Amino acid sequence: MSEGDAGPGASPGAGEAPVQPESDSGGAYYRNCKAARDAGAAPLYRGQPGYRPELDRDNDGIACEWK
Template sequence: MRLFSGRVAGKKVLALALVGGTWLGSAQAATAYTRVESNLRRVAAPNGLVVGVVPGGTLLTVACSGQWCRTSYQGRGGYVARTLLTPFTRSAPLSGVFYASCRAMRAANKAPIRLGREGYRVGLDSNSNGVACDQGDR
């Protein structure tokens, strides 16, 4: 998706366009683990300001393009070098199953659910271990 700006009938307009047949353009959303302790940088560059440090073995949701992956860790957004990540999954397709809470998932006798399985969502995986509503989640 790309943002275009221009003028129509003398008024400035902004438009979003689907480019290349995908919503993410050349970026792909996925999940990945950090191989080692990794710097979270403000910009996608080796000399970019470090805004945080992500411990090795941390599961992240990433959108990668080229050698850098956009992500967030502890509420801070930034970039991690792709070489420091191990892919875990590609984006899971949207499912028709939605659990509003771990209590609802447990009531349906479906807990726990692993990342990539129908019904999993990050909001139910408070300890970010890739398993929703396991013992560490409320």
């Protein structure tokens, strides 16, 4: 394996995290805030199903909030 290899199982585009639900999301998963809004779930609060830090831009515990 050379220094440029990402390791076993690495695919082209390594370094780009695959989109996967978080284990603490309670089974709900929204790809983005538009999907959460379309589902009528937004805003999402920390600890609620579907909340992910990636959706909480200002890290205040409320994801997909309208400002």
